[in-house]
Amino acid sequence: MSLSALLSQYGDLYLQALLNTWRLTALCYVGAFAIGIVVTVLRVCPVKPLRVFGDFFVQVFRNIPGAAMLIILVYALPRLKIMLSYEMCVIVASVLIPSAFCSEHLMSGMNTIHPGQIEAARALGLTFSQMIARVVIPQALRSTVLPMTSLAVGTMLTTALASQVPLRPNQLELTGVVNYINSRAVGGVLAFAVSAVLYVSTALLIGWIGATIDRKVRILR
């Protein structure tokens, strides 16, 4: 099959798949970020059990392979009477795993903050939550834009887990669409190559956005 034949026949499907990959990536990244911040706050809060829980959460989801996580979600949850759609299982896996890495980045970002600033915040009478919200998290975010950019790319690649569950054609993302095409026609390596180009282009776009943000917000020291 030539490239032009491939695109003329499956072009719309690729476009749909690209948009699905973008949608999944954006959704999962936002979710991962939100959970990552919450878990990080737990990991540094004054309440010991919450700190332990936060560390445990990160250790679990940082060290579990995406495929294993997906299997657990797809096969184990129904036994607990929790029924999630296949797509939802992919989303949960692609939120939880990156959220652990998000928290790790934030923790290292916090370590760049001079401890004196924390003392200054306490001495001014800020409460723990005011200090976290106004002094700690903003600085941790500003100093971790580049790793967070890599995390966005990583999240995108994790969403390829969707290719491992049965989905309707209009739900396929860039990896799933390759399986779909190759099960119907002989797209071969070319079918992969199209998706690869779309992945790489998206990654470059994300990288460019990240670098731009980083230049804007990086903290002078």
Next chain:
Amino acid sequence: MTQRYPAGDVPVIELKNVNKHYGDLHVLKDISLSVRKGEVVVIIGPSGSGKSTLCRTINRLETIDSGQILIEGVPLPEEGRRLAELRSRIGMVFQSFNLFAHMSVLDNMILAPVSVLKKSRREAREEAMRLLERVGVADQAKKLPAQLSGGQQQRAAIARALAMRPRAMLFDEPTSALDPEMIGEVLNVITELAQEGMTMVIVTHEMNFARRVSDRVIFMDGGMIVEENTPEAFFSHPSSQRAVDFLQSIRTPEAL
């Protein structure tokens, strides 16, 4: 060593038999100290004698093992909101300035007045500009801390503490991280505060400044208050041998 006050005159800061350990190290040994309203107390002593630790226990940046600390007669709460509230009444200035690196000087100034004292942003900003004017860095208000000189940062940090309208100010070696040419501008600001009657506890190695600004000098060594005296008495005829040795040691190298 205890001082008598007229009835009803509650000391702004009072420490009663305060002890603190770092592991086996007994850093504060039975420290008792009161600072009256408007008084300027300078703490001096060799490195490691516990000056910073003492200063930091006063607003509970460091916890203590035994004894009592009272601010305007109220014991320091253990933790939480009430502690934060009490801390906000004591301004603190650090050796390393500690301005929030990601905020402009002006935002540094208004953060605590707005979030702790619940002032409106407009009111906080006006007060901030007035204070920045007073310490001579109003023209730097929009800049980030890293764009200021050390002396400017420290003056802004003093203004930030003053924006909380504190009942007392603590200074822990406010000029030790500064290039020599910037020390004067910071000491001038502190001297002005002293003249206006601000209650202050100042840890410093600047002996001329200490002598000029203080009402009382406390000499610490090995975690104890070894001597407590008026600046004239302390600097001209210290009564303890350790103070004599200390004054010798700091005078000799920089006897210009």
